[in-house]
Amino acid sequence: MIDSVEGKKRSNEMQTSAVETTAPGAEVADIAALALELTKANGAEDAKVEISRTESRSVTVRNGVPAERKFQLVSEVTITVFRDGRRASTATSDLSRSGLDAAIVAALSIAAVTARDEAAGPADEKHLASDIHDLDLCHPADVALDDMVESARRAEAAAYAVDKAIAATNGASVHVAHGVSLLATSRGFMGSTPWSMNAISATAVAAGERERQIGFWSDAARVYESLPSPDEIGKTAASRALGALNSRSVPTQTCPVLFEPMAAMGLLREFVAAASGDALYRTGSFLKDRVGTSLFPEDISVIEDPFVKRGMSSRCFDGDGISVSRRAVIDRGVLRGYFLGLYAARRLKMEPTGSGYGPHNLEVRSERSSTADDLRSMLSKLGRGLFVTDLVGGGVNRLNGDLSRAARGFWVEGGEIQFAVSGVTLASNLFDMFRGLRAIGGDRLARGGITTGSWLIDEMKVGGL
Template identity: 60%
Template sequence: MQAGGMQLRTVVSELGDTAALALELARAAGAEGARVEVAHSESRTAMVRNRVPSERSFRLASEISITVYRDGKRASTSSSDLSREGLENAVRAALDITNVTAADSAAGLADPLQLANVFPDLDLYHPFEATLDDMMSYAQRTEAAAFEHDSSIRTSNGASVQTVSGVSLLATSVGFSASAPWSVHSLSCAPVAAGANEKQIGFWSHSARAFDDLAKAEEVGGVAAKRAMDALDARQIPTQQCAVLFEPTAALGLLGELVSAASGDALYRTGSFLKDRLGASLFPEHIHVSEDPFLKRGMGSRCFDSDGIPGSRRMLVQDGRLQGYFLGLYAARRLGLQPTGNGYGPHNLEVRSTRTSDEDDFGRMLGKLNRGLVVTEMVGGGVNRLTGDFSRAAKGFWVENGAIQFPVTGVTLASNLMEMFGGLQAIGSDAITRGASTSGSWLIEAMKVGGA
């Protein structure tokens, strides 16, 4: 798919014709209502490993998802065959599923008054017009930067460049039809540092809607190499209660736990410690979390969700209090609440504190920590959404008098998310964006750190 407007319009038109045919076939086959999502995408990937090209791939993909409603029942099928026969088979398969499905009062299409009717240009479509050779050269530069960073980087798990662009279209039997062109470009590197008796893998990546907005190859390779080197010669520490500073990548993991607990599936299906907590104090008063689905070039930007419902600029957390959930149409109906346009998930979340100043970089945050653990990476599960109990293995650094002393491994963090959120003392100005979320480092007052 090219950047040219004429070809993009042609693809959108073809997707619209396919969706209209699928809806027509669904009605003719006995569906009382239907929702269709159809997409076309083009992706290219180039990867190098230990200075040797290991992958060059090009892929075109088209897919349709059809959801039908009949007798209060709902069923969905998907197919990569967009021919009339393929669509007929997909519709028939979905309707067959309704014969063995129980009626569900929460199932059904959105009310027309709930649907999006304004579609601002979010500047999400920036195809990258480069050859696979050009992309391979970029990947090689990224890995070379890691090798050149330090002699301890002796091998690599690879560096890769990927570019994907496409168009998605949503149409329903109540007359809604809208398309969304998009692109995503990413760059990553995973060098391996070798010590006396150990090896450590470092990883760094970046993604953007436009390729020109990506971090430079040398930056990604250099940061990945530094993270690998800094983890060498790690020690264990005694089990203790101490302050913990989560660097931005780890802090975004904690934000992800908030999103999971505040999402519709957890609230109505598995249970969540945040159920019936709207308006409750969750963080200290200086903490705010905002959402903006209309951010230009945002990785989480959308004009409408999977039901055609628009999101809104809003505060999820204001003055420390939980103000909203992430609800698609079905979950909202199950909970007796209004949908929030989050059928695809959150939109460009940003965590900030009214106490943060421009000077609160990572070095200043180490000073605020003074003595305790810096967490750079968390692995494994260990979060109970029903109770909020938190237990995860972690890596990082031990800090004394505001200065990093040595890397730490083999530790487990234990607490409860309510206690962690309530003990959030400061947010750093060292903010990064990963996916649909932005945050600086988080300083949490106290956690149990299990070590040697």
């Protein structure tokens, strides 16, 4: 058994006491103000200071025995300085005055040897967020370490109990964390976000005659009590492993493909990556200059809402202090905007969208979907084709949208699952896939700031035997 609690606790207590000795009673806002003052004293024209303080605990159980227990208390500041059209960043966990000063001197030294960049610099005042309100993101878990171990044990035991074919697990884990993140700039912006994040996961291994299949399941929430039961997590992980046993390939063909919600989220992330600043200005994207064009069928919209209470991707400002807003990124099939942080927006000569930390709580909607469109209904709409539960490896050529991904799932005939499928590759183009999105299921699932039902795409190439 690996028990790293005491060692980490001693290390973190030493770090905390150092901070408290050099800056007694100082809160993150005071440290940020001091850092900004020191950047100016050292000759920076502008600066950005990001501070995070995190307390976390996690446990992992394997075969009913705690395999790992961790306690971490971490404070870190990242300082970005701007001078003569150049910028550089350094990070330190020493939040004393001398520690901050040393980090700033190092950043300015790095900046002095970097190339000028006209797109670098802090956000203009007109873009800065002014309405910072409580999104109810912080609910520190009041749960003992022993109770966390017991929950992990329950999840693992529930996986074993599903079927004797569950021969092993890769463990079950429980994680709780809370902290505060603060951003301050020399242009007068300062905003802080208290937050919490709790998660539970399990990985089960099913054994067949000549194969072993892995099933994984997890969930996360701002409030610990909102997590699903450990038994549900363990059973789902086991069921996914068992369902993949006795899998086979299918002949190469073109057919409709149904993606379960978790797999569909992977497709949405490919859209987000192609519509994000880095791809648009740096490597090129098939979505460049496509704002205002139709990408999806008319019934499909993708809504971004940063202000969801307790949302996993909720925030009032981005990594440059820029205000965020609720918007339809896809409105009745039409692309209405990109995901642009400040730097990318300047490179593209566009307005920033407050996406310096990425997208916020994306929800895929269809005007034709209803709660009656459960998995059975979606399989019926699929008729004959592939039902995908996992996408593995491969990727997308973002220049032209070509997609090639290995997949596993089930073959469906007459709307009924016939057998498990693995060893196949899906190939298509994202343009064609988005336009061919025939239906969105009512089997909605929320994970990591994305909410969607299953996706039924009318035609893809399935490469098999």
